[in-house]
Amino acid sequence: MAFVQNLPFISIILSLFAGPLSSILSGKKAKWVNLAVITIIGCMSAAVLGFVMQSGKPYVYMMGHFPAPWGNEIRVGLLEAAMALFFCIVMFLCMLGGSRERSLEVEEPKENLYYVMVNLLLSSLLALIYTNDLFTAYVFVEINTISACGLIMIRQNGRTIEAATRYMIMSLLGSGLFLLGICFLYDVTGHLLMSNIKEQVKILSETGTYHIPLLVSLGLMSIGLAIKSALYPFHAWLPDAYGYSTLSSAAILSSLVSKGYIFLLVKIFYRVIGFDVVRDSKVINVLFVFGIIGMIVGSIDAIKESNIRRMIAYSSIAQIGYIYMGFGLGTTAGVIASVFHIISHAATKALLFVAASGLTDASGDSTDFFDLTGAGYRNKLAGVAFTVGSLSMVGFPMFAGFISKLLFAQAGVESSHKMLMTLVALAISTVLNAVYFMKTVIRIYTPEWKAGIEKKNFTKVTAVQQPAKSVALVCFILLNLVLGLGSEPIIRLFENGLKMFA
Amino acid sequence: MNLANLLNNYEEAVAMILFGIGFSNLLLQKNLIKKIIGLNIMDTAMYLFLALKGFVAGHKAPIVVDGVQSVEAYINPIPGGLVLTGIVVSVSVSALMLSLTIRLYRRYHTLDLDAITTQLKKEGL
Numbered sequence: 001m002a003f004v005q006n007l008p009f010i011s012i013i014l015s016l017f018a019g020p021l022s023s024i025l026s027g028k029k030a031k032w033v034n035l036a037v038i039t040i041i042g043c044m045s046a047a048v049l050g051f052v053m054q055s056g057k058p059y060v061y062m063m064g065h066f067p068a069p070w071g072n073e074i075r076v077g078l079l080e081a082a083m084a085l086f087f088c089i090v091m092f093l094c095m096l097g098g099s100r101e102r103s104l105e106v107e108e109p110k111e112n113l114y115y116v117m118v119n120l121l122l123s124s125l126l127a128l129i130y131t132n133d134l135f136t137a138y139v140f141v142e143i144n145t146i147s148a149c150g151l152i153m154i155r156q157n158g159r160t161i162e163a164a165t166r167y168m169i170m171s172l173l174g175s176g177l178f179l180l181g182i183c184f185l186y187d188v189t190g191h192l193l194m195s196n197i198k199e200q201v202k203i204l205s206e207t208g209t210y211h212i213p214l215l216v217s218l219g220l221m222s223i224g225l226a227i228k229s230a231l232y233p234f235h236a237w238l239p240d241a242y243g244y245s246t247l248s249s250a251a252i253l254s255s256l257v258s259k260g261y262i263f264l265l266v267k268i269f270y271r272v273i274g275f276d277v278v279r280d281s282k283v284i285n286v287l288f289v290f291g292i293i294g295m296i297v298g299s300i301d302a303i304k305e306s307n308i309r310r311m312i313a314y315s316s317i318a319q320i321g322y323i324y325m326g327f328g329l330g331t332t333a334g335v336i337a338s339v340f341h342i343i344s345h346a347a348t349k350a351l352l353f354v355a356a357s358g359l360t361d362a363s364g365d366s367t368d369f370f371d372l373t374g375a376g377y378r379n380k381l382a383g384v385a386f387t388v389g390s391l392s393m394v395g396f397p398m399f400a401g402f403i404s405k406l407l408f409a410q411a412g413v414e415s416s417h418k419m420l421m422t423l424v425a426l427a428i429s430t431v432l433n434a435v436y437f438m439k440t441v442i443r444i445y446t447p448e449w450k451a452g453i454e455k456k457n458f459t460k461v462t463a464v465q466q467p468a469k470s471v472a473l474v475c476f477i478l479l480n481l482v483l484g485l486g487s488e489p490i491i492r493l494f495e496n497g498l499k500m501f502a
Numbered sequence: 503m504n505l506a507n508l509l510n511n512y513e514e515a516v517a518m519i520l521f522g523i524g525f526s527n528l529l530l531q532k533n534l535i536k537k538i539i540g541l542n543i544m545d546t547a548m549y550l551f552l553a554l555k556g557f558v559a560g561h562k563a564p565i566v567v568d569g570v571q572s573v574e575a576y577i578n579p580i581p582g583g584l585v586l587t588g589i590v591v592s593v594s595v596s597a598l599m600l601s602l603t604i605r606l607y608r609r610y611h612t613l614d615l616d617a618i619t620t621q622l623k624k625e626g627l
Contacts, residue, residue: 139587162618168602180551
């Protein structure tokens, strides 16, 4: 066994220990520890990715050398390693981009607690990506929820506490349903390890026994994770949680936390239930319908919103809808499109949050739509970054969002009876996206004198004044371009990764 | 036939009814404390369900005494382990919810989540 194969476990445990360690450090030191941990884990994930690419097959890592039905396992394939690497990159950039806001908005003695949360969040995300055991997944889902709640409420005002409470309530409903689904599945299959469950499910679905419990369990797990990742009817907590928390929290929550749950759902579809069984069940149709409603309702809400942070948050609901629509198509092409959209949305949404805060910095910290008039001239880099993010969201060629829309459309054409609905929904949602994003881009590039708005507290912000944020913005733009222009190898990697899931 | 099944497995049915009660309380109650009570009912119902799934009539608790190692002698220990883990999760989540409730109560002097939202909108924060 090569040493590299230990790295997934080491990366989980490293960030898990960095959490408690941060609680006894000062805020500044904790920050460096956090950045170092994310960097190290990113490098380790890259090494693991290289190893799996070379060997060309996934491997299973036994915890404590207990063999299959008794021990806990970590399973590493192409898709897992790639996701871990990508999550580390986005998290690093989010932490970098939001460092100025954190020092302003988080009380000094509580600063190190923030890093406790971030480290635990990273470790739970990695565990969700790598684990091969359903109950371990449940435990880390809860750790993820608790640390995400901490990230929301670290900025102490009424809004964030209320948002955190609502977030907790919805998340707990979701994890209750998810746990119930796992219990049913354990009940009918007698296993908790994903590979063993899949063998049993295969036998059960061939003989047709326990058909209803299986269906119920699949439904409960899907709905539970859908609630937690804010699929349309369960999205009420989202705008407040993303709109009022501190910048790096909002960016991390929108780009990583909800994606962790969705990735777990992909794993459940492929590794636990088996995609054939999932396709034959009617559960994916439910996800398809709610995904499409979410795509449209989220965009309409975003158009009505005048607070820019909340507008971007509402746009997240629409994008989550896209991802579930891809699952709902019931084809591997649809799932590949969804997985690509997970990363393209993560890269773009974090960029938009950071860029929007750069624009509000130049507008006297006002998040109101009209106060942003001409902000693109006052903070040039943020203006460019916001434009790039908007174009990517709308689906302009060259950027990440275009590729995912293209993949969705291609997947939609392949599936015969859902083709029309998918294409119509994509078209409507793209137009709606364009309405609110282009409206904002035009607003930030309208000179103040032209709009007839007079404001005194407008300030010019140059890229040098906020070095960390500028670096983060440039990296995010590059990431978007890489995803948009070099998508071919990434898509092939996802295809191979999904094949490895089987 | 179905009814007889239900009556034979009445413990599981009770667990599911309790789960429903807890779930709807957590979802629908306005009062935060009642929500947390609902959460705990929901989690406890799950532990009841899990414990039932591990129980085998006539078998003993899975602690090896007098060197008896046959599988026939003991009940399934795994659900017990799952319940323990679940309890730990549930305790920490309840503690977090209670602390959030205290924060909100100190600020707004009410436990009604909708009233708090209305006040927040008035503040226009």
